[in-house]
Amino acid sequence: MVADDRANTPSNHGLLGLALSGGGSRAIAFHLGCLCALHDLGVLDQVRVLSSISGGSVIGGYYAYTPEKPFAEFEADIRRFLQTGLESDIALELLKPHHLLPCVGSFFLAQGQELLRAVSHGRWQPAIPRYRSRTDMFQRVLENKVFPGIRMDSPRRSNLEVVIGACELRLGEAFRFGTQRSGGWRHGAMVDGNVPVSFAVAASAAYPIFLPAFDRTWDFIKDGTPTRHRVLLTDGGIYDNLGVQALEPGRDPRYSLHNFPCDRLIVCNAGHGQEYGRNIPMGFVSRVEGSFGIVHRRVQEATMNRLHAMKEHGQIRGFAMPYLGQMDDKLPMTIPNLISRDQVVGYPTNFAAMKADNIAKLAGRGEQLTRALVRHYLPELLEASRRP
Numbered sequence: 284m285v286a287d288d289r290a291n292t293p294s295n296h297g298l299l300g301l302a303l304s305g306g307g308s309r310a311i312a313f314h315l316g317c318l319c320a321l322h323d324l325g326v327l328d329q330v331r332v333l334s335s336i337s338g339g340s341v342i343g344g345y346y347a348y349t350p351e352k353p354f355a356e357f358e359a360d361i362r363r364f365l366q367t368g369l370e371s372d373i374a375l376e377l378l379k380p381h382h383l384l385p386c387v388g389s390f391f392l393a394q395g396q397e398l399l400r401a402v403s404h405g406r407w408q409p410a411i412p413r414y415r416s417r418t419d420m421f422q423r424v425l426e427n428k429v430f431p432g433i434r435m436d437s438p439r440r441s442n443l444e445v446v447i448g449a450c451e452l453r454l455g456e457a458f459r460f461g462t463q464r465s466g467g468w469r470h471g472a473m474v475d476g477n478v479p480v481s482f483a484v485a486a487s488a489a490y491p492i493f494l495p496a497f498d499r500t501w502d503f504i505k506d507g508t509p510t511r512h513r514v515l516l517t518d519g520g521i522y523d524n525l526g527v528q529a530l531e532p533g534r535d536p537r538y539s540l541h542n543f544p545c546d547r548l549i550v551c552n553a554g555h556g557q558e559y560g561r562n563i564p565m566g567f568v569s570r571v572e573g574s575f576g577i578v579h580r581r582v583q584e585a586t587m588n589r590l591h592a593m594k595e596h597g598q599i600r601g602f603a604m605p606y607l608g609q610m611d612d613k614l615p616m617t618i619p620n621l622i623s624r625d626q627v628v629g630y631p632t633n634f635a636a637m638k639a640d641n642i643a644k645l646a647g648r649g650e651q652l653t654r655a656l657v658r659h660y661l662p663e664l665l666e667a668s669r670r671p
Contacts (some may be wrong), residue, residue, distance in 0.1 A: 299664070300530035300545030301330045305488070305520035306553035306607075307632030308365055312642050313607050314342050315361050317551040319604075322354050325658060325668025327343075332543040334446040334526040336519040338553065338632065340487040340502035341429065343478050344447065350440040360433030369424055374447070376420040385415045394496070412498040413515070416488045419497075426481035433480045435462055446529045446541050448519035449486040452496050457522045458514065459529060459541050460486070467596075468538045470512045471505025486516040492520075492572060510527045523552055524579045525586045532598050548590065548602040551649065553647060554583050555608040555628045585655025603660040604650035618655050622648040 303314050335343035342361060377383060377577060392644040396409035444462055451458040451467055458467040460483035463635075465476030467628060496515040503510050519526070528534075529626045532544035549609050555576075564573040613626050627645050657664060 290414070296542060298331045298545040299329050299547045299549070300327075300332040300334065300546065301344045301588070302526040302534060302550045303335040304525045304550070304554060304583075305332070305339055305341030305518065305632075307338045307490075308368065308637055309630045309632050309633050310338030310553035311342045311361065312637065312645035313553040313627075313649040314339055314367055314551050315365075315642075316646035316651075317549075317605050317647065317653040318342070318346060320650040320653035321549070321657070323667065324633060324665055326549075326657060326661075326664045327354075328441060329664060329667060330443065330549075331441075332444040332446070332461065332530060332604070333403050334448065334543075335487070336448045336524055336526040336537060337488040337490070338634075339483045339526060340447045340519075341425075345429055346438055346447070347439045347443045347445045348430065348480055350438055357658040358607035362639075362642060364429070365637045365642050366639060368577075369421070369428075370636070372424040372428065373417065373420050373634075376423050377417060378596060382415070386420070388414045388419065389413050394583050407650060412500070416495040416500075418485055418494045419617060420432075422481050422485035422490070424478075424497050425484055430480040430484065430643075434477050435460055435465065435480060435483060436477050437480070444543060445485040445507070446526070446543070447480075448523055448526050449483070449489075449516045449530070449583050452515040452517050454515070455522075455658060456484075457519070457528065458516055459519075466503060466540050467514075469505075470510065470514070472503060472540055474502040474504060474509070487519045489516070490518045490620075491521070493633075494567065510664075520579055522582075524582050525552055525553070527586050527590070531589075539615040540597045543585055546600045547664070548563060548599060549653075549657065549661070550590070550602060550604045551653070552583065552585075552604055552606040552608070553649075554580065554606070557605045567630075583621050592647055601661050603656040605649055606654055607648060607652075609652065614652075614655075616652050616655055627643055635639060 301611050304310055318327060333347055346357060392411060393413045396411060399407050401407060447460045449458045454469055456467050456469060460478060464472045467474040489496060496517040498515050500513045503512055527550055529541040530543050530548055531547045536542050536544045555649060564570045590602050593608050594601060608628055611621060627648050630641060630645060
């Protein structure tokens, strides 16, 4: 892809960026409420860059790449999607004989190679890629059910710039798919970065405890030099669970392919925040899940601190962060009939079917917080929406 840097240059200020965090179906439902509030306030049409992670990429991608749908139809689609979920579709796809046998074979081959790597103390590295897995089934479901035939450069609402974040496990860096280019700073830009949106979203949402990393070998260009690299892509929340980094000003283009220096940011955060003594992690999955939760929370806290510092030093004009896990008594205003944190914070982050009542609570809290916080912290956006 040839990059069009009209929004990538440091001189292009005045951008409003929207970031949608990870968090599975919980994030999709919460972000739906956030988008509803922004739409009602007349702010959503002012967004020029949309950056998303994991569950945020599902709803963000669907919003961006369905320009023909009125907002009410988009909202109804997401509610239906949440009520049916994805887990059963992924299981049915996996159980098809022409998928099951290759997935099982690929699994045991991967485990055998991992065992050899372990006994050699890392001197031998797995040479055969994992050619099919549950993550491929996840992508197939997304392709069939959510993003049929849609690629990263397909038409978008208001010609939005879209950045979908994943993480490259081998290098431990961000790997982002964008409407202009895709790749990471060490390997450079993919020669053909115009991937299916279903692939980008599946990579962004491939939570590593349950979904293996995509294992691919692609051609790249960096500083005019073509190279070929094997990449392993997993959940973007490992690196940047809020999806904010691509929207921050002051990023050095030598070390980032995606630079959209926004001077105002709306960051929708579906994280649960501090939860003391909620779970007792005894088994492998619960221990690893708890560890990931701590990492995600610490990364989010660092991002929040960075946003406050950028505002204090005049690097951005302002930001609003509707935060699912926000302690209600710490809000800067009183919100009438607020759906409380305790009612929604414990909802899991999987892609299972959701009950309508849970969708209503999660989306309702997102809408209430977004409406109040944008009015409080970014009132100029409301004034701009009222201009003829």
